[in-house]
Amino acid sequence: MTDVRTIVEQYIAVWNETDAVKRRARIADVFTENAGYTDPLGAVTGHDGIDQFVAGAQQQFGGLTFSLPAGPDAHHDLARFQWYLGTPGAEPVAIGFDVVELEDGKIAKVHGFLDKLPG
Template sequence: MTDVRGLVEQYIAVWNETDAGKRRALVADVFTEEVGFTDPLGAVTGHDGIDQHVAGAQQQFGGLTISLPAEPDAHHDLARFHWHLGAPGAEPVAIGFDVIEIEDGRIAKVHGFLDKMPG
């Protein structure tokens, strides 16, 4: 059984890593080669797609970080979890809910939902 909490923490680390080389290495560790990612702001595939999507979000929300406010819930090859985007100790500016599909200990698909967005 995959360490779901650890995998989700690595996923969050990808979103918070601002060094492009380190982020790219994390992407390779966390996601399958053919990963699919879909949320209301875009749909991408593969390591390049994930890396570019994360880099774009970081440009838009520079200085803010994503945190995991509660334990992930998982069964079989699926996990779901909430995340918060904001400055440490402050009210989150964005809140989301992601469902991931796990394949051989890595994330194969991400289905993202936004509960709260600025503006």
Template sequence: MSDIQRVAEQYIAVWNETDADKRRALIAEVFTEDAAYTDPLGAVTGHDGVDGFIAGAQAQFAGLTFSLPAAPDAHHDIARFQWYLGPEGTREPLAIGFDVITVEDGRIKQVLGFLDKMPG
């Protein structure tokens, strides 16, 4: 498994972790301290910002899980990948997005997110 594939899988695991303490520990492993996250719904920085943003999304989409439908496309320290959000095991996701990440020393430094499909 490539390092980028591992980072993308860890990133998805962070979004799926609903236990606050475990999610915070994963964020510390996956993101740099000064990481920036930006998508159409908001922009945050640092571990606290990322954690708060993810917790808010989990509250809004309770019971749904994120998945990677395909391997990331990457070069240098940049990767892009699509993600799905829906009930586990569902063929048709409720939401589809596309993220571009910058990796620094094996951790995510920046996320630029795009939303392709959102419910309602």
């Protein structure tokens, strides 16, 4: 299996990439063609759906960045990790926990959970 930490770091980089062309290239590198993404705010499939979902989150939370407070925990073709959304060095405005299913070194499915939301 490809280094899980690297895959998860690339996944976080997708969420932080604001240039649409670069973000789309990152999505193609990180996700399988028919990857699925599901969290309490929505469910999408494929590179187009993921790109639109990420772009929407960036519009809503402009100026904030995603980060990993710790490395992922992984076994077989699964990984889980917590993420923060906020300004570096400040208390996160959102905290989530994702579980990803891996396939051939890419993410095939994301199961997202939101632990803390702004407001």
